[in-house]
Amino acid sequence: MIEFFQAVLDPDNRFLVYALGMGGLASIAFGIIGTFVTIKRISYLAGAISHSVFGGIGLALYLQVGQGITWFDPILGAVLAAVIAAVMVGLVSIHAKEREDTIIGTLWAVGMACGILFIDKTPGYFSLSSYLFGDILLISQKDLLFVIGLDLVIVGVVVLFFNQFFGVCFDTEFALLRGINTTFFYLFLLVLTALTVVLLVRIVGIVLVIALLTIPPAIAGFYARRLWEMMLYSVLLCAAFTWAGLGISYQMSLSSGPTIIVLCGITYLVLLALNRVVLNLRH
Amino acid sequence: METDISLNNVTFAYRRQPILEDVSLTVPKKEFACVVGPNGGGKTTLLKLILGLIQPDDGQIRVLGTTPEKARNRMGYMPQYAHLDMNFPATVLDVVLMGRLKQKAFWFSAKDRSQAMSAIDTVGMTPFAHVGFNTLSGGQKQRVLIARALCSRPDILLLDEPTANVDHETEENLFSILRDLNREMTILVVSHDLGFVSKYVKTVICVNRRVVIHPTTVMDGTMIKDIYYGDLKMVRHDHRCSQEGHCND
Numbered sequence: 001m002i003e004f005f006q007a008v009l010d011p012d013n014r015f016l017v018y019a020l021g022m023g024g025l026a027s028i029a030f031g032i033i034g035t036f037v038t039i040k041r042i043s044y045l046a047g048a049i050s051h052s053v054f055g056g057i058g059l060a061l062y063l064q065v066g067q068g069i070t071w072f073d074p075i076l077g078a079v080l081a082a083v084i085a086a087v088m089v090g091l092v093s094i095h096a097k098e099r100e101d102t103i104i105g106t107l108w109a110v111g112m113a114c115g116i117l118f119i120d121k122t123p124g125y126f127s128l129s130s131y132l133f134g135d136i137l138l139i140s141q142k143d144l145l146f147v148i149g150l151d152l153v154i155v156g157v158v159v160l161f162f163n164q165f166f167g168v169c170f171d172t173e174f175a176l177l178r179g180i181n182t183t184f185f186y187l188f189l190l191v192l193t194a195l196t197v198v199l200l201v202r203i204v205g206i207v208l209v210i211a212l213l214t215i216p217p218a219i220a221g222f223y224a225r226r227l228w229e230m231m232l233y234s235v236l237l238c239a240a241f242t243w244a245g246l247g248i249s250y251q252m253s254l255s256s257g258p259t260i261i262v263l264c265g266i267t268y269l270v271l272l273a274l275n276r277v278v279l280n281l282r283h
Numbered sequence: 284m285e286t287d288i289s290l291n292n293v294t295f296a297y298r299r300q301p302i303l304e305d306v307s308l309t310v311p312k313k314e315f316a317c318v319v320g321p322n323g324g325g326k327t328t329l330l331k332l333i334l335g336l337i338q339p340d341d342g343q344i345r346v347l348g349t350t351p352e353k354a355r356n357r358m359g360y361m362p363q364y365a366h367l368d369m370n371f372p373a374t375v376l377d378v379v380l381m382g383r384l385k386q387k388a389f390w391f392s393a394k395d396r397s398q399a400m401s402a403i404d405t406v407g408m409t410p411f412a413h414v415g416f417n418t419l420s421g422g423q424k425q426r427v428l429i430a431r432a433l434c435s436r437p438d439i440l441l442l443d444e445p446t447a448n449v450d451h452e453t454e455e456n457l458f459s460i461l462r463d464l465n466r467e468m469t470i471l472v473v474s475h476d477l478g479f480v481s482k483y484v485k486t487v488i489c490v491n492r493r494v495v496i497h498p499t500t501v502m503d504g505t506m507i508k509d510i511y512y513g514d515l516k517m518v519r520h521d522h523r524c525s526q527e528g529h530c531n532d
Contacts, residue, residue: 039368039371039372041368160389161389162390163380163381163384163389163391164384166373166377166381167381167384169371170367170368170373170378170381171362171367171381173362174360174362174381174431175381175384176336177334177336177355177358177360178355178356178381178382178384178385178386178435179355179356179384179385179386180386181386221370221372224372225372225374225415226372226373226374226377227371227372227373227377229372230372
């Protein structure tokens, strides 16, 4: 472990400092949004959004490299695709009651497939694995600014509208009766989820997004009694997993995204088992 | 007598399946009515129409002299608790405060909190105010949800299956709370269980696709068979039927 700390302090390894900073800052967005995704049980909506992001990235690469539209960079494509997917997925889940999962599954697959088709038509070779599984070590200063901006927006919005979001997540119908515009807040939540997912894709990749979004809140849920407590614990857990995962992946020359996810997953399963044992002993 | 709720030839279908047909009904102020009928008979649909959560295909609904949407703020609603996520991280006070949600306010005020605490007190849950909602028993959860419906000080209280999954004693307890509340507000309670109809209930509204107004004389096996399509036993000693529905002595 000492080696890792030395590496962090080495001025040549600025990327490591960025990676750690990114992990910590992004955890604020992940913990808060992940808590909503978990309690509202919309992790498969988040999954569909994250796979649609790939379509946006593919389109951006095609326009940027293939068509010479230089300002259309992949992050713009990702944000665009994520927000459009969020609104579509949200409207589907509100209006298409019985076909909801089929339609969302279709969006999920089509988004991903479009990305690959665009990349097929783009000259040059692209390593897809950094998009699929993330690479926190490729983080740039621009990404850090994006995270700080997103954190400020999410924290601000959640502090202002905490009660409205609480109502929409716990009992939408009742919130509607109290005069809350539940459709607006639901779609708003999904758009914030979409932006967070774009961020997550940089760190753990499209495929592993759902895990980092839902596992820390799931663990937090074991101990939290109130919604804000669950958010706070999720943020702390998410930061701990990201930092520990980075350290381990650096030390053992592993991919950072999968290391973080395996760490999260194992911790969750162990705690789940322990909780069961404790419950059984009590009864 | 002043009318709180009126339905005029209301029809509602879900995917071409008629749920309610040609329903006309008036509920006077300070009424304590119980809506009974078999599962799928349209009881919850009736409540949702009154709340304006769904729109009738035909007919008019007036609540407190206006449309259901405009009257919403003056109605308190307790949904069936089965549809709520029981692992949601919230204390009793958090849940009850939802009843104080407002369109144009960010945070809860001290007044919101004191109203919520007094609603919690009304249902006798004060010692549990800061306890996790998910640790409560079924009957306690129902009481908390009644408190949530109460804390906006509504003129009409609508409760959907408040006695589902609670034992007899809890049920009695709930109804004595409701009887006290009935002095100040109109109460409409849905139940799939005819037998429970408490002695505090003033009127019984029978719903099975139609809202049936029965002949004055017989509250007997034939009528129950008409509603439920089957023989059921029912013992009632204090019951009188009239053109307006049924009522107790």
